């Protein structure tokens with residue numbers, strides 16, 4: 001896998017399924033709920049940018065039923081394949097359209113949507129300003145945007161620990177996989193991106209989302225299976241994996257209790273109105 005693909009969070013089919021299984025429930029489903037608390041799903045035309053396996057798009061379709069026409073767009077076919085599968089199981093297939101495209105070049109008409117979400121996607125774009133300009137372009141005047149971007153690495157030490165372990169034991173620059181999600185535009189820079197693109201009423205909140213895994217080793221294992229590190233991790237020798245497990249146990253003692261390992265995630269939640 002090329003380093004560019006690593007940074008852009010490009011997954012193969014097995015990793016996309018593992019993402020849905022291991023990472024959506026603790027991280028992305030609760031984050032979507034916090035986003036919906038500020039920008040509730042509603043009737044009309046709704047776009048989920050960098051939709052991944054569709055946690056936001058599917059929740060909007062479920063809640064709004066026939067009143068919403070929901071589109072999920074992502075550059076990764078494996079993520080979209082899982083989204084289609086989930087939509088089929090949930091019986092919401094008819095109401096969600098899945099489109100493979102780059103967020104920096106959205107293949108939709110100007111003013112085509114009433115509401116745009118982008119949950120933990122902006123930080124992966126090669127050109128975040130272009131992505132935000134596209135969100136503005138496809139929103140009708142008065143349309144709303146709801147965006148989530150993780151806060152910086154200093155707030156997410158457990159990921160830093162795994163990144164360092166991957167770099168040491170798996171190589172291939174894989175640590176970047178867990179640095180990019182926490183390297184997105186922060187605070188005033190995030191606000192300025194939206195203001196420059198022609199959004200008004202730009203508001204930022206910090207949300208804190210507690211997460212829990214069965215153990216530090218389970219956290220390492222599930223992150224490794226559900227990210228671009230999967231191939232290197234599953235190919236690693238048994239003694240290498242044992243050494244990785246021992247290292248994460250040592251590094252996360254401060255976050256361990258009698259029920260596993262727990263720590264807070266911190267995310268910017270941005271809301272804005274298209275002028």
Ligand SMILES: C[S@@+](CC[C@H](N)C(=O)[O-])C[C@H]1O[C@@H](n2cnc3c(N)ncnc32)[C@H](O)[C@@H]1O
Pocket residue numbers: 008009010011024028049050051052053054055056073074075076079101102103104118119120121124125126
């Ligand atoms: C961490 S996932 C978040 C997915 C989803 N929004 C969620 O909350 O679960 C980041 C997503 O961004 C997508 N992505 C990365 N670069 C992209 C781009 N340039 N255009 C569209 N999607 C992109 C990846 O394929 C991946 O599905």
